[in-house]
Amino acid sequence: MRKFNVPPAPDHSRTTSAFSDNSTIGPGGQRNPFATPPASVFGATSAFQHSDTSGGARYFRSRRIRKDDGHEPPKFKKDPKEKWLCIIPLLGVLIGVAITGAMIYLKIGRIVSHQYCSVLDDDFSSGTLNPSIWTAEQEVGGYGNGQFEQTTADAENVFIKDGMLYLKPTLQDESLITANTVINLTASGLCTSDSWSNCVASTNITNGTIIPPVKSARLNTKLGPTIKYGRVEVKAKIPQGDWLWPAIWMMPVTDTYGAWPASGEIDIMESRGNNHTYSLGGNDLVSSALHWGPNPTNDAYRHTTNFKNSLHSEYGDQFHTYGLEWSEKYLFTFVDTRLLQVFYNTFSKPFWNQGGFPYTDANGTRFVDPWSQTGRPQTPFDQEFYLIINVAVGGTNGWFQDGTDGKPWVDASPTAKNDFWNARDQWYPTWTKNGQMIVDRVQMWQQC
Secondary structure (H helix, E strand, C coil): CCCCCCCCCCCCHHHCCCCCCCEEEEEHHHECCCCCCCCCHHCCCCCCCCCCCCCCCCCCCCCCCCCCHHHCCCCCCCCCHHHHHHHHHHHHHHHHHHHHHHHHHHHHHCCCCCCEEECCCCCCCCCCCCCCCCCCEEECCCCCCCEEECCCCCCCCCHHHHHHHECCCEEECCHHHCCEEEECCCCCCCCCCCCCCHHHEEEEEECEECCCEEEEEECCCCCEEEEEEEEEEEEEEECCCCCCEEEEEEEEECCCCCCCCCCEEEEEEEEECCCCCCCCCCCCEEEEEECCCCCCCCHHHHEEEEECCCCCCHHHHCEEEEEECCCCCEEEEEEEEEEEEEEEEECCCCCHHHHHHCCCCCCEECCCCCCCCCCCCCCCCCCEEEEEEEEEEEECCCCCCCCCCCCCCCCCCCCCCHHHHHHHHHHHHHCCCCCCCEEEEEEEECCC
């Protein structure tokens, strides 16, 4: 075992120091610099000494330094640039408030007050649908969009309950789809269209074509109240369910400037019944648009369309007011309040100049501006329009995009309706809870 040489213990008796208290002596005979100095150093009344009458240890005690002690805290010179740390954020807040105020002012300022005369106020409290106001359309032609519903006036599809109007889509009679069948609304005197193709449909089990697989409702005021400049408000709860297509919109009473879309179309509200996960925007989105152009191929609605998302909900969760305000100077749509606008258009530039239309159609026929004759920039939206409320289903015009979100049909397929029908076990259960549009009140005003 290795031995270590241990140095002899120091002789404390020979240590001479002003600090004679043994507590100030550390190991090796060195003075402990952290020990409390004895009273003999600072005097018996020193503020640095604390005496323990029991003979215990002494402790350090702090005290505030007085100016008369000759000690002053250090003085720091303030950097003049530091003031900008407060000024810059304050300026940002003030500028933000000013911009917000200006935006609100401009938005309110561009809404001109007009004198209005009421032409329709129906809250359905009578319990019956007034035939002098409403026409329930009865057609099977798909309305130019390849829609999958047959519109009816049947009580299962359009009715009033608890003072509210219901437009409810239901399944078609299966026996009319599984066997060769012909529906001829003209022969029964029920068809509300003048076109044969809108009044007759058939099922052919050999080639897979079928009659409309769904029944639904579409109401209009064409024979009742119409307006040329004014306001519309419809308080409604739109339907929820896959492949439903609710709409509140307006069409011209007469095709003054030509067949659709030359005479215009005003879409106050369109949506989809699919939930918020739908890639193109489902029940959490509503859109508004103006349709106009020399022919259907050149419908320039993309220049005059916009949409509005809901906040933390879907529009079908509760009632909302879908509105339109329309004058010679502007047209805008809104949800619930005039300040929550969906779409706004000023009639400051003739529509033909906005469209960017080609010089000729597909056949080489030169296009002619159908609206130049009036000299009014709001043409074709300067005629009488009537209101339409409907719940469409499906369609082959692209409103529901092919190949996404489990869409069970392809638009270009000749058997699109049949493919949709065959997938009814997937989509029909999504209609059972809130698959109907419920309308609480409809109001229309004419600009006086």
